[in-house]
Amino acid sequence: xxxxDDTAPHxxxxxxxxxxxxxxxxxxxxxRDLWPQLQAQLPPRxxxxxxxxxxxxxxxxxxxxxxxxxxxxxxxxxSAPPLAQLDxxxxxxxxLNVYESQKAAQMGALNFSNPSVGRQLAIWxxxxxxxxxxxxxxxxxxxxxxxxxxxxxxxxxxLETLAMVDxxxxxxx
Amino acid sequence: MKxxxxxxxxxxxxxxxxAANAQEPIDExxxxxxxxxxxxxxxxxxxxxxxxxxxVFRVRGTIDEDAExxxxxxxxxxxxxxxxxxxxxxxxxxxxxxxxxELEIEVPQGSELEFEGVSVDIDVMGITGGSDISTVNxxxxxxxxGNFVNLSxxxxxxxxxxxxxxxxxxxxxxxxTDNGSTGRIDYxxxxxxxxxxxxxxxxxISTVNxxxxLSLAGTEVLELSTVNxxxDVRLxxxxxxxxxxxxxxxxxxxxxxxxxxxxFDISANSGGDIENDFSDDRPSRDRYGPRKHLNFSTGTxxxxxxxxxxxxxxxxxxx
Numbered sequence: 096x097x098x099x100d101d102t103a104p105h106x107x108x109x110x111x112x113x114x115x116x117x118x119x120x121x122x123x124x125x126x127r128d129l130w131p132q133l134q135a136q137l138p139p140r141x142x143x144x145x146x147x148x149x150x151x152x153x154x155x156x157x158x159x160x161x162x163x164x165x166x167x168x169x170x171x172x173x174s175a176p177p178l179a180q181l182d183x184x185x186x187x188x189x190x191l192n193v194y195e196s197q198k199a200a201q202m203g204a205l206n207f208s209n210p211s212v213g214r215q216l217a218i219w220x221x222x223x224x225x226x227x228x229x230x231x232x233x234x235x236x237x238x239x240x241x242x243x244x245x246x247x248x249x250x251x252x253x254l255e256t257l258a259m260v261d262x263x264x265x266x267x268x
Numbered sequence: 269m270k271x272x273x274x275x276x277x278x279x280x281x282x283x284x285x286x287a288a289n290a291q292e293p294i295d296e297x298x299x300x301x302x303x304x305x306x307x308x309x310x311x312x313x314x315x316x317x318x319x320x321x322x323x324v325f326r327v328r329g330t331i332d333e334d335a336e337x338x339x340x341x342x343x344x345x346x347x348x349x350x351x352x353x354x355x356x357x358x359x360x361x362x363x364x365x366x367x368x369x370e371l372e373i374e375v376p377q378g379s380e381l382e383f384e385g386v387s388v389d390i391d392v393m394g395i396t397g398g399s400d401i402s403t404v405n406x407x408x409x410x411x412x413x414g415n416f417v418n419l420s421x422x423x424x425x426x427x428x429x430x431x432x433x434x435x436x437x438x439x440x441x442x443x444x445t446d447n448g449s450t451g452r453i454d455y456x457x458x459x460x461x462x463x464x465x466x467x468x469x470x471x472x473i474s475t476v477n478x479x480x481x482l483s484l485a486g487t488e489v490l491e492l493s494t495v496n497x498x499x500d501v502r503l504x505x506x507x508x509x510x511x512x513x514x515x516x517x518x519x520x521x522x523x524x525x526x527x528x529x530x531x532f533d534i535s536a537n538s539g540g541d542i543e544n545d546f547s548d549d550r551p552s553r554d555r556y557g558p559r560k561h562l563n564f565s566t567g568t569x570x571x572x573x574x575x576x577x578x579x580x581x582x583x584x585x586x587x
Contacts, residue, residue, distance in 0.1 A: 134454040207430060215458065218477065222495045222516040229537040231558040239537060242514050245493060249351045255457060256440060260386075260404050260422055 096220040194247035291330035298342040304379040307348040313368025319394040320374035329371040338455040494518040508571035515580040526586040529567025533574045536560040540577040545585040
């Protein structure tokens with residue numbers, strides 16, 4: 096048997112075959128109703144649901160109830176997966192990788208003791224978590240990705256501004 | 269006689285340290301070009317800069333009691349003036365502005381000005397060649413500046429009046445007030461509030477926690493961005509504006525002309541509400557996700573209003 100070569104020119108036989116295929120109807124109905132015969136061959140159905148099915152239903156109900164009780168799992172405050180758990184190279188992942196390393200480098204260079212700087216960065220971290228929570232539903236949403244990008248740019252600009260002023264002046268205030 | 273002399277010598281010895289620290293007077297001037305590039309550095313105190321009637325750089329007043337002098341250089345279209353401090357004062361606390369320099373400076377109206385300070389209040393007016401003014405803890409009052417205007421502070425307040433051109437105003441914690449600006453303007457704060465009445469054709473507002481209240485007229489391009497702060501914008505005399513806005517959890521309220529012609533694309537991605545007082549259109553909710561979406565057009569849809577929020581509320585209302 097010879098492998099078919101798709102790049103080879105079509106012969107007259109091929110053309111004829113194509114024409115024949117095109118002439119075939121797209122669907123065909125059976126000449127009679129086949130269902131009664133098939134139904135007769137089926138095994139009888141159990142009237143009672145198996146115990147494992149009830150257990151599965153209970154598990155689903157418990158999960159739904161936990162989402163309802165835990166507001167942090169509901170819309171508005173969706174929790175984002177930790178960075179380490181992201182296994183696919185999404186746009187979000189790429190942004191986080193780039194910006195988190197830049198941020199860490201800038202913070203390492205600054206070494207601020209002023210607690211207000213930490214509080215300010217925590218506010219951005221919270222906002223990043225919110226945007227990432229929304230991205231967990233809409234991973235490729237460009238406006239959310241842009242928001243994430245902006246949040247990191249703001250942080251880097253903030254750290255850059257602090258680095259530009261005399262650290263002791265900034266620390267004093 | 270000997271006793272009198274020794275008494276005077278003792279008094280002199282006691283007073284000398286105070287005399288050395290007294291604020292020294294300064295009165296200097298240089299002839300400069302009409303579009304001179306002028307750089308001024310004053311660490312603390314109060315500085316007032318005004319346009320001169322002639323092409324002269326002039327500085328009068330007193331210099332910081334802790335300064336060891338000043339440097340004034342003017343050559344080939346560049347003039348720089350700097351208060352000098354002993355090397356031991358590097359990294360010092362400049363917070364005590366009352367003991368700093370008190371200076372009145374005149375520069376040609378068309379000059380390009382760069383000013384830098386730490387704890388210095390600066391009041392600058394009428395420079396049209398461009399101004400780059402920055403201070404850390406002092407306040408800035410800037411009026412009737414033109415061309416490229418950059419006003420920045422860390423903790424200080426910024427009061428901008430009737431400036432025009434390409435204007436950038438930024439603070440971290442200070443409050444921003446702007447009245448009568450035209451051209452293009454960017455407001456940026458982290459925690460500071462923004463209050464503005466502007467006729468700029470392009471406006472950009474960025475805040476993290478600060479609240480912003482703006483009354484705009486004739487703005488064609490408007491960008492709004494906040495993290496937690498609320499933004500309230502009233503945009504008059506703009507029938508086909510292009511508006512882009514985003515908020516994480518801050519609320520955004522937008523008042524627009526009733527006759528606006530624009531396509532609206534508003535989305536709340538995770539819990540935010542959308543209130544539309546412009547038309548009967550109501551937001552729809554995604555079947556498999558928390559997002560709410562509102563799309564509609566008014567008039568020919570020539571302008572655009574694109575706003576996105578995560579959990580903040582968005583409200584659009586006719587003026």
